[in-house]
Amino acid sequence: MLTIGCHLSTTKGYRAMGETALSIGANTFAFFTRNPRGGKAKDLDMDDVAALRELMAQNDFGPLVAHAPYTYNPCSAKERAREFALEAMAEDLRRMEALPGNYYNFHPGAHVGQGSDAGIQMIVDTLCQVMFEGQQTTVLLETMAGKGTEVGRSFEELALIIEGVADKRPELSAKLGVCLDTCHVNDAGYDIVHDLDGVLDEFDRVVGIERLRAVHINDSKNPCGAHKDRHECIGKGYLGSEEFGGGMQVMQNIVSNGRLRALPFILETPNELAGYAAEIKLLRSLQQ
Numbered sequence: 001m002l003t004i005g006c007h008l009s010t011t012k013g014y015r016a017m018g019e020t021a022l023s024i025g026a027n028t029f030a031f032f033t034r035n036p037r038g039g040k041a042k043d044l045d046m047d048d049v050a051a052l053r054e055l056m057a058q059n060d061f062g063p064l065v066a067h068a069p070y071t072y073n074p075c076s077a078k079e080r081a082r083e084f085a086l087e088a089m090a091e092d093l094r095r096m097e098a099l100p101g102n103y104y105n106f107h108p109g110a111h112v113g114q115g116s117d118a119g120i121q122m123i124v125d126t127l128c129q130v131m132f133e134g135q136q137t138t139v140l141l142e143t144m145a146g147k148g149t150e151v152g153r154s155f156e157e158l159a160l161i162i163e164g165v166a167d168k169r170p171e172l173s174a175k176l177g178v179c180l181d182t183c184h185v186n187d188a189g190y191d192i193v194h195d196l197d198g199v200l201d202e203f204d205r206v207v208g209i210e211r212l213r214a215v216h217i218n219d220s221k222n223p224c225g226a227h228k229d230r231h232e233c234i235g236k237g238y239l240g241s242e243e244f245g246g247g248m249q250v251m252q253n254i255v256s257n258g259r260l261r262a263l264p265f266i267l268e269t270p271n272e273l274a275g276y277a278a279e280i281k282l283l284r285s286l287q288q
Helices: 014-023 046-058 081-095 116-130 155-168 170-175 182-188 198-208 249-254 273-286
Strands: 004-006 064-065 103-106 138-142 176-179 212-217 265-267
Touching: 004 273, 014 046, 014 273, 064 249, 081 103, 081 116, 081 155, 103 176, 116 155, 138 155, 138 212, 155 170, 155 176, 155 198, 170 176, 176 182, 182 212, 198 249, 212 249, 265 273
Parallel strands: 004 265, 064 103, 103 138, 138 176, 176 212, 212 265
Antiparallel strands: none
16 A cells, blocks of 8 residues: 655644544655754653554554754854754754654755855765664655755765765664655656656666655646746646646656655645645555
């Protein structure tokens, strides 16, 4: 069965997220580790966390894909911004140990004019400090659309980050992977509409397909190579709409591909819960 869910609010607690996921037909979900704008994380209610873990075990949930707030920028030109990213990511990863065996996804950051090489080195340095030997959470670098000075706009940049961590802290390498965002890779210039297998072959050659651990499945408001990062509902954008040159066959190829189908899929489309429930039902019906 397709492992699929969407972003859910932590407002009512951890078990409540699991119950909401079940109510919309999901068997995984994503959540922000703290307010998406950053700031202090709520204290963990360990009874609530344990209740979620029990619910997940009883209902065959796949791995969860927690998401770091967008405000983190470990390669910022501002020292305090880098320090905040380091402090918050380190705390996030310690807290994630309460939910062992899941994923922690983050946007690598933007080098804001310092150059991609400098940005990559700063991200490597941060990961080497916030990750720790024996951690049970896998950290995922997200593929980015390439707007502005984003790092992670190409498979090569992601590979350099992974290689940099492996060189400095080889004991951490196994806990570092990639989340492929379908909107982002499309906007970055990877033609998943017409050549999904070719794109995955390239990912395998550059990064290694074993590093691919999760998928953000989103349609895009933009054509391939636009570098804009604007998500659209499934079937209404350049991936899933025939009007824009895509179609439901594209979405079917994504959820049915042998190298993707067993991964957790997370929807980040502009939807409310009812819309997510409909998209989950649709994508389940497409998987072959």
